[in-house]
Amino acid sequence: MSEKEIIMAVETSCDETAVAVLENGQKLLSNLVSSQIKIHQKFGGVVPEIASRHHLEQVNRLIELALKEADVTFQQLSAIAVTYGPGLVGALLVGVSTAKALAYSLNLPLVGVNHIEGHIYANWLVHGNIEFPLVCLIVSGGHTALVEMRGHGDYLLLGQTQDDAAGEAFDKVARAMGLDYPGGPLVDVLSHEGDGKAVKLPRSWMGKDSCDFSFSGLKTSVLNYLNKAAQKGEKVNKADLAASFQESVVEVLVEKTIKAVKKRGLKTVLMAGGVSANSLLRERMKGRCQEEQINLYYPPLEYCTDNAAMISKAAHYHYIKGERSGWDLNAISRLKLY
Ligand code: KG4
Ligand code: ZN
Numbered sequence: 001m002s003e004k005e006i007i008m009a010v011e012t013s014c015d016e017t018a019v020a021v022l023e024n025g026q027k028l029l030s031n032l033v034s035s036q037i038k039i040h041q042k043f044g045g046v047v048p049e050i051a052s053r054h055h056l057e058q059v060n061r062l063i064e065l066a067l068k069e070a071d072v073t074f075q076q077l078s079a080i081a082v083t084y085g086p087g088l089v090g091a092l093l094v095g096v097s098t099a100k101a102l103a104y105s106l107n108l109p110l111v112g113v114n115h116i117e118g119h120i121y122a123n124w125l126v127h128g129n130i131e132f133p134l135v136c137l138i139v140s141g142g143h144t145a146l147v148e149m150r151g152h153g154d155y156l157l158l159g160q161t162q163d164d165a166a167g168e169a170f171d172k173v174a175r176a177m178g179l180d181y182p183g184g185p186l187v188d189v190l191s192h193e194g195d196g197k198a199v200k201l202p203r204s205w206m207g208k209d210s211c212d213f214s215f216s217g218l219k220t221s222v223l224n225y226l227n228k229a230a231q232k233g234e235k236v237n238k239a240d241l242a243a244s245f246q247e248s249v250v251e252v253l254v255e256k257t258i259k260a261v262k263k264r265g266l267k268t269v270l271m272a273g274g275v276s277a278n279s280l281l282r283e284r285m286k287g288r289c290q291e292e293q294i295n296l297y298y299p300p301l302e303y304c305t306d307n308a309a310m311i312s313k314a315a316h317y318h319y320i321k322g323e324r325s326g327w328d329l330n331a332i333s334r335l336k337l338y
Pocket of ligand 2: 115119140141274305306
Protein backbone atom coordinates (compact mmCIF):
# COMPACT_ATOMS: atom_id res chain seq x y z
CA MET A 1 0.00 0.00 0.00
CA SER A 2 1.37 3.48 -0.84
CA GLU A 3 1.33 6.49 1.55
CA LYS A 4 -1.12 8.14 -0.80
CA GLU A 5 -4.81 7.47 -0.35
CA ILE A 6 -5.90 5.82 -3.59
CA ILE A 7 -9.52 4.68 -3.85
CA MET A 8 -10.88 2.68 -6.75
CA ALA A 9 -14.68 2.88 -7.10
CA VAL A 10 -16.99 0.57 -9.02
CA GLU A 11 -20.53 1.55 -10.09
CA THR A 12 -23.01 -0.88 -11.67
CA SER A 13 -26.40 0.18 -10.28
CA CYS A 14 -28.27 0.63 -13.56
CA ASP A 15 -27.15 0.67 -17.19
CA GLU A 16 -23.68 2.16 -16.87
CA THR A 17 -20.63 0.14 -15.87
CA ALA A 18 -18.17 2.62 -14.40
CA VAL A 19 -14.81 2.59 -12.64
CA ALA A 20 -12.82 5.52 -11.28
CA VAL A 21 -9.57 5.99 -9.38
CA LEU A 22 -9.24 8.94 -6.98
CA GLU A 23 -5.99 10.05 -5.33
CA ASN A 24 -6.02 11.75 -1.92
CA GLY A 25 -9.71 12.55 -2.27
CA GLN A 26 -8.85 15.24 -4.83
CA LYS A 27 -7.19 14.05 -7.98
CA LEU A 28 -9.21 11.95 -10.37
CA LEU A 29 -6.64 9.65 -11.98
CA SER A 30 -9.15 7.88 -14.21
CA ASN A 31 -12.89 7.86 -14.75
CA LEU A 32 -14.32 5.35 -17.22
CA VAL A 33 -17.95 4.75 -18.14
CA SER A 34 -19.22 2.01 -20.43
CA SER A 35 -22.82 2.82 -21.28
CA GLN A 36 -25.40 0.23 -22.28
CA ILE A 37 -27.93 2.83 -23.42
CA LYS A 38 -27.79 1.71 -27.06
CA ILE A 39 -28.51 -1.91 -26.04
CA HIS A 40 -31.58 -1.00 -23.96
CA GLN A 41 -32.91 1.61 -26.39
CA LYS A 42 -34.66 -0.95 -28.59
CA PHE A 43 -36.65 -2.10 -25.54
CA GLY A 44 -37.66 1.46 -24.56
CA GLY A 45 -36.08 1.12 -21.11
CA VAL A 46 -33.54 -0.81 -19.07
CA VAL A 47 -33.99 -4.60 -19.12
CA PRO A 48 -32.55 -5.77 -15.77
CA GLU A 49 -31.28 -9.19 -16.92
CA ILE A 50 -29.51 -7.71 -19.92
CA ALA A 51 -28.01 -4.97 -17.74
CA SER A 52 -26.53 -7.53 -15.31
CA ARG A 53 -25.03 -9.57 -18.14
CA HIS A 54 -23.37 -6.54 -19.70
CA HIS A 55 -21.97 -5.40 -16.36
CA LEU A 56 -20.44 -8.86 -15.99
CA GLU A 57 -18.88 -8.64 -19.43
CA GLN A 58 -17.51 -5.15 -18.86
CA VAL A 59 -16.50 -4.78 -15.24
CA ASN A 60 -13.13 -6.59 -15.16
CA ARG A 61 -12.01 -5.02 -18.43
CA LEU A 62 -12.94 -1.57 -17.12
CA ILE A 63 -11.10 -2.10 -13.83
CA GLU A 64 -7.93 -3.06 -15.71
CA LEU A 65 -8.29 -0.07 -18.02
CA ALA A 66 -8.99 2.37 -15.19
CA LEU A 67 -5.91 1.23 -13.27
CA LYS A 68 -3.80 1.39 -16.41
CA GLU A 69 -4.98 4.89 -17.22
CA ALA A 70 -4.37 5.97 -13.62
CA ASP A 71 -0.93 4.32 -13.72
CA VAL A 72 -1.76 2.55 -10.48
CA THR A 73 -1.34 -1.13 -9.54
CA PHE A 74 -3.72 -3.16 -7.36
CA GLN A 75 -1.00 -3.12 -4.68
CA GLN A 76 -1.03 0.69 -4.53
CA LEU A 77 -4.74 0.91 -3.72
CA SER A 78 -5.89 2.02 -0.25
CA ALA A 79 -9.51 0.87 -0.55
CA ILE A 80 -12.13 -0.46 -2.92
CA ALA A 81 -15.45 1.42 -3.02
CA VAL A 82 -18.65 0.18 -4.56
CA THR A 83 -22.25 1.25 -5.04
CA TYR A 84 -24.47 -1.20 -3.11
CA GLY A 85 -27.87 0.47 -3.67
CA PRO A 86 -30.34 1.76 -4.60
CA GLY A 87 -30.65 0.29 -8.08
CA LEU A 88 -31.34 -2.94 -9.94
CA VAL A 89 -30.39 -5.74 -7.60
CA GLY A 90 -28.82 -8.00 -10.26
CA ALA A 91 -26.83 -5.10 -11.67
CA LEU A 92 -25.67 -3.97 -8.22
CA LEU A 93 -24.61 -7.53 -7.36
CA VAL A 94 -22.07 -7.56 -10.17
CA GLY A 95 -20.28 -4.52 -8.72
CA VAL A 96 -20.64 -5.63 -5.11
CA SER A 97 -19.32 -9.17 -5.76
CA THR A 98 -16.43 -7.86 -7.84
CA ALA A 99 -15.46 -5.26 -5.24
CA LYS A 100 -15.72 -7.75 -2.37
CA ALA A 101 -13.62 -10.36 -4.17
CA LEU A 102 -10.94 -7.78 -4.99
CA ALA A 103 -10.88 -6.22 -1.52
CA TYR A 104 -10.73 -9.64 0.17
CA SER A 105 -7.98 -11.02 -2.03
CA LEU A 106 -5.92 -7.82 -1.82
CA ASN A 107 -6.56 -7.43 1.92
CA LEU A 108 -7.99 -3.94 1.38
CA PRO A 109 -10.81 -2.10 3.13
CA LEU A 110 -14.20 -2.18 1.41
CA VAL A 111 -16.37 0.96 1.37
CA GLY A 112 -20.01 0.58 0.33
CA VAL A 113 -21.57 3.76 -1.09
CA ASN A 114 -25.19 4.78 -1.57
CA HIS A 115 -25.74 5.71 -5.23
CA ILE A 116 -27.77 8.82 -4.35
CA GLU A 117 -25.03 9.98 -2.01
CA GLY A 118 -22.67 9.56 -4.95
CA HIS A 119 -24.85 11.89 -7.04
CA ILE A 120 -24.71 14.47 -4.22
CA TYR A 121 -20.93 14.18 -3.96
CA ALA A 122 -20.51 14.77 -7.70
CA ASN A 123 -20.61 18.41 -6.59
CA TRP A 124 -17.48 18.00 -4.45
CA LEU A 125 -15.56 16.72 -7.48
CA VAL A 126 -15.47 20.25 -8.86
CA HIS A 127 -16.59 22.74 -6.22
CA GLY A 128 -13.99 23.42 -3.52
CA ASN A 129 -15.70 24.93 -0.53
CA ILE A 130 -19.37 24.16 -0.36
CA GLU A 131 -20.74 25.69 2.82
CA PHE A 132 -23.01 23.71 5.16
CA PRO A 133 -25.84 23.72 6.08
CA LEU A 134 -27.50 23.52 2.70
CA VAL A 135 -30.58 22.26 0.91
CA CYS A 136 -30.03 19.60 -1.71
CA LEU A 137 -32.49 18.99 -4.52
CA ILE A 138 -32.07 15.37 -5.57
CA VAL A 139 -33.56 14.84 -9.03
CA SER A 140 -32.73 11.49 -10.56
CA GLY A 141 -34.38 8.74 -12.56
CA GLY A 142 -35.53 6.97 -9.40
CA HIS A 143 -35.60 9.72 -6.74
CA THR A 144 -36.87 13.24 -6.24
CA ALA A 145 -36.38 14.79 -2.82
CA LEU A 146 -35.39 17.89 -0.89
CA VAL A 147 -32.86 17.12 1.80
CA GLU A 148 -31.10 19.33 4.31
CA MET A 149 -27.38 18.58 4.75
CA ARG A 150 -25.81 19.89 7.97
CA GLY A 151 -22.44 18.27 7.27
CA HIS A 152 -20.83 15.40 5.37
CA GLY A 153 -23.09 12.36 5.50
CA ASP A 154 -25.73 14.18 7.58
CA TYR A 155 -29.13 14.16 5.85
CA LEU A 156 -32.55 15.36 6.96
CA LEU A 157 -35.42 14.61 4.61
CA LEU A 158 -37.60 17.68 3.99
CA GLY A 159 -39.86 16.17 1.35
CA GLN A 160 -39.95 13.71 -1.51
CA THR A 161 -42.04 12.55 -4.41
CA GLN A 162 -45.22 10.69 -3.56
CA ASP A 163 -45.29 8.93 -6.93
CA ASP A 164 -43.02 9.31 -9.97
CA ALA A 165 -39.50 10.70 -9.76
CA ALA A 166 -38.80 13.70 -12.00
CA GLY A 167 -36.53 11.68 -14.31
CA GLU A 168 -39.10 8.90 -14.50
CA ALA A 169 -41.73 11.45 -15.57
CA PHE A 170 -39.37 12.80 -18.25
CA ASP A 171 -38.71 9.27 -19.53
CA LYS A 172 -42.38 8.21 -19.53
CA VAL A 173 -43.57 11.37 -21.27
CA ALA A 174 -40.78 11.05 -23.83
CA ARG A 175 -41.75 7.45 -24.51
CA ALA A 176 -45.39 8.45 -25.02
CA MET A 177 -44.21 11.06 -27.55
CA GLY A 178 -42.26 8.38 -29.42
CA LEU A 179 -38.81 9.53 -28.30
CA ASP A 180 -35.95 7.14 -27.47
CA TYR A 181 -34.79 6.02 -24.01
CA PRO A 182 -33.65 7.79 -21.87
CA GLY A 183 -36.08 10.52 -22.81
CA GLY A 184 -34.97 13.27 -20.41
CA PRO A 185 -32.12 14.65 -22.55
CA LEU A 186 -34.26 14.37 -25.71
CA VAL A 187 -37.18 16.29 -24.16
CA ASP A 188 -34.63 18.91 -23.08
CA VAL A 189 -33.28 19.31 -26.64
CA LEU A 190 -36.73 19.23 -28.27
CA SER A 191 -38.00 21.87 -25.84
CA HIS A 192 -35.59 24.43 -27.28
CA GLU A 193 -37.73 24.47 -30.44
CA GLY A 194 -41.04 24.71 -28.59
CA ASP A 195 -43.14 27.21 -26.67
CA GLY A 196 -43.41 26.32 -22.97
CA LYS A 197 -46.70 28.19 -22.69
CA ALA A 198 -48.38 26.50 -25.66
CA VAL A 199 -50.02 23.61 -23.80
CA LYS A 200 -51.74 24.29 -20.48
CA LEU A 201 -50.51 21.65 -18.02
CA PRO A 202 -51.00 21.37 -14.24
CA ARG A 203 -48.47 22.14 -11.49
CA SER A 204 -48.67 19.97 -8.43
CA TRP A 205 -47.85 22.04 -5.32
CA MET A 206 -49.00 19.45 -2.73
CA GLY A 207 -50.18 22.08 -0.24
CA LYS A 208 -48.84 25.53 0.63
CA ASP A 209 -45.68 24.70 2.59
CA SER A 210 -45.15 21.14 1.45
CA CYS A 211 -41.70 20.02 0.29
CA ASP A 212 -43.25 16.90 -1.27
CA PHE A 213 -43.62 16.37 -5.00
CA SER A 214 -46.01 14.58 -7.34
CA PHE A 215 -45.46 14.18 -11.06
CA SER A 216 -47.94 11.46 -11.97
CA GLY A 217 -50.85 13.90 -12.51
CA LEU A 218 -48.73 15.91 -14.91
CA LYS A 219 -47.66 12.76 -16.73
CA THR A 220 -51.32 11.68 -17.05
CA SER A 221 -52.26 15.11 -18.42
CA VAL A 222 -49.64 14.75 -21.15
CA LEU A 223 -50.86 11.22 -21.98
CA ASN A 224 -54.49 12.47 -22.12
CA TYR A 225 -53.45 15.33 -24.38
CA LEU A 226 -51.74 12.89 -26.77
CA ASN A 227 -54.69 10.45 -26.69
CA LYS A 228 -57.27 13.17 -27.39
CA ALA A 229 -55.25 14.47 -30.31
CA ALA A 230 -54.91 10.91 -31.70
CA GLN A 231 -58.68 10.32 -31.36
CA LYS A 232 -59.42 13.54 -33.23
CA GLY A 233 -56.75 12.77 -35.81
CA GLU A 234 -54.96 16.03 -34.94
CA LYS A 235 -51.21 16.43 -35.25
CA VAL A 236 -49.41 17.26 -32.01
CA ASN A 237 -46.65 19.84 -31.94
CA LYS A 238 -44.19 17.70 -29.97
CA ALA A 239 -41.76 20.54 -29.33
CA ASP A 240 -44.52 22.65 -27.74
CA LEU A 241 -45.72 19.71 -25.66
CA ALA A 242 -42.16 18.86 -24.53
CA ALA A 243 -41.47 22.49 -23.65
CA SER A 244 -44.75 22.84 -21.73
CA PHE A 245 -44.12 19.63 -19.78
CA GLN A 246 -40.56 20.69 -18.96
CA GLU A 247 -41.80 24.14 -17.90
CA SER A 248 -44.22 22.55 -15.42
CA VAL A 249 -41.62 20.21 -13.89
CA VAL A 250 -38.96 22.91 -13.63
CA GLU A 251 -41.27 25.54 -12.13
CA VAL A 252 -42.29 23.17 -9.33
CA LEU A 253 -38.73 21.96 -8.68
CA VAL A 254 -37.33 25.49 -8.53
CA GLU A 255 -40.06 27.13 -6.47
CA LYS A 256 -40.21 24.30 -3.93
CA THR A 257 -36.43 24.40 -3.53
CA ILE A 258 -36.39 28.18 -2.98
CA LYS A 259 -39.23 27.89 -0.48
CA ALA A 260 -37.44 25.10 1.39
CA VAL A 261 -34.18 27.08 1.67
CA LYS A 262 -36.01 30.14 2.94
CA LYS A 263 -38.10 28.13 5.38
CA ARG A 264 -34.95 26.55 6.83
CA GLY A 265 -33.23 29.96 6.93
CA LEU A 266 -30.35 28.72 4.75
CA LYS A 267 -28.27 30.29 2.01
CA THR A 268 -27.03 27.40 -0.14
CA VAL A 269 -28.62 25.08 -2.68
CA LEU A 270 -27.07 22.00 -4.25
CA MET A 271 -28.53 20.02 -7.14
CA ALA A 272 -27.80 16.35 -7.73
CA GLY A 273 -28.84 13.55 -10.09
CA GLY A 274 -29.46 13.08 -13.79
CA VAL A 275 -32.21 15.68 -14.12
CA SER A 276 -29.84 18.37 -12.78
CA ALA A 277 -28.40 18.19 -16.32
CA ASN A 278 -31.63 19.75 -17.59
CA SER A 279 -30.82 23.07 -19.26
CA LEU A 280 -34.00 24.87 -18.20
CA LEU A 281 -33.67 23.66 -14.59
CA ARG A 282 -30.08 24.93 -14.43
CA GLU A 283 -31.00 28.28 -15.99
CA ARG A 284 -34.11 28.89 -13.86
CA MET A 285 -32.52 27.74 -10.61
CA LYS A 286 -29.57 30.02 -11.32
CA GLY A 287 -31.87 33.01 -11.96
CA ARG A 288 -34.00 32.46 -8.84
CA CYS A 289 -30.98 31.84 -6.60
CA GLN A 290 -29.38 35.07 -7.84
CA GLU A 291 -32.60 36.98 -7.11
CA GLU A 292 -32.78 35.54 -3.60
CA GLN A 293 -29.00 35.81 -3.00
CA ILE A 294 -28.65 32.08 -2.50
CA ASN A 295 -25.45 30.21 -3.40
CA LEU A 296 -26.05 27.51 -5.99
CA TYR A 297 -23.95 24.49 -6.89
CA TYR A 298 -24.59 21.81 -9.48
CA PRO A 299 -22.25 19.32 -11.14
CA PRO A 300 -20.87 19.79 -14.66
CA LEU A 301 -22.86 17.78 -17.22
CA GLU A 302 -20.39 14.87 -17.34
CA TYR A 303 -20.91 14.18 -13.60
CA CYS A 304 -24.73 14.60 -13.51
CA THR A 305 -25.54 11.13 -14.82
CA ASP A 306 -24.09 7.85 -13.58
CA ASN A 307 -20.32 7.61 -13.15
CA ALA A 308 -17.87 6.15 -10.65
CA ALA A 309 -16.00 9.40 -9.97
CA MET A 310 -18.89 10.56 -7.78
CA ILE A 311 -18.82 7.21 -5.94
CA SER A 312 -15.08 7.53 -5.29
CA LYS A 313 -15.60 11.07 -3.91
CA ALA A 314 -18.38 9.97 -1.52
CA ALA A 315 -16.24 6.96 -0.53
CA HIS A 316 -13.36 9.29 0.34
CA TYR A 317 -15.45 11.04 3.01
CA HIS A 318 -16.42 7.67 4.53
CA TYR A 319 -12.84 6.43 4.30
CA ILE A 320 -11.33 9.38 6.18
CA LYS A 321 -13.91 8.90 8.94
CA GLY A 322 -12.74 5.29 9.27
CA GLU A 323 -16.02 3.88 7.98
CA ARG A 324 -15.67 0.44 6.42
CA SER A 325 -18.13 -2.16 5.14
CA GLY A 326 -18.07 -5.76 6.29
CA TRP A 327 -17.73 -8.85 4.10
CA ASP A 328 -21.49 -9.25 4.44
CA LEU A 329 -22.06 -6.15 2.29
CA ASN A 330 -24.95 -6.94 -0.01
CA ALA A 331 -26.79 -5.27 -2.88
CA ILE A 332 -29.89 -3.46 -1.57
CA SER A 333 -32.22 -2.33 -4.32
CA ARG A 334 -34.20 0.10 -2.12
CA LEU A 335 -31.31 1.33 0.01
CA LYS A 336 -32.24 4.49 1.93
CA LEU A 337 -30.08 7.56 2.44
CA TYR A 338 -32.45 9.84 4.36
O1 KG4 B 1 -29.58 10.34 -11.69
P1 KG4 B 1 -29.75 9.29 -12.72
O2 KG4 B 1 -28.54 8.52 -13.04
O3 KG4 B 1 -30.89 8.28 -12.26
C1 KG4 B 1 -30.82 7.55 -11.07
O4 KG4 B 1 -29.74 7.41 -10.46
O5 KG4 B 1 -31.93 7.10 -10.67
O6 KG4 B 1 -30.33 10.00 -13.99
C2 KG4 B 1 -31.02 9.43 -15.03
C3 KG4 B 1 -32.23 10.26 -15.30
C4 KG4 B 1 -33.07 9.73 -16.46
O7 KG4 B 1 -34.42 9.69 -16.06
C5 KG4 B 1 -32.83 10.76 -17.54
O8 KG4 B 1 -33.90 10.89 -18.45
C6 KG4 B 1 -32.65 12.02 -16.73
O9 KG4 B 1 -31.87 11.59 -15.63
N1 KG4 B 1 -31.95 13.09 -17.46
C7 KG4 B 1 -32.55 14.26 -17.82
C8 KG4 B 1 -31.57 14.99 -18.54
N2 KG4 B 1 -30.41 14.24 -18.60
C9 KG4 B 1 -30.68 13.08 -17.93
N3 KG4 B 1 -33.77 14.73 -17.59
C10 KG4 B 1 -34.07 15.94 -18.08
N4 KG4 B 1 -33.20 16.70 -18.79
C11 KG4 B 1 -31.94 16.26 -19.04
N5 KG4 B 1 -31.10 17.02 -19.74
ZN1 ZN C 1 -27.90 7.61 -10.98
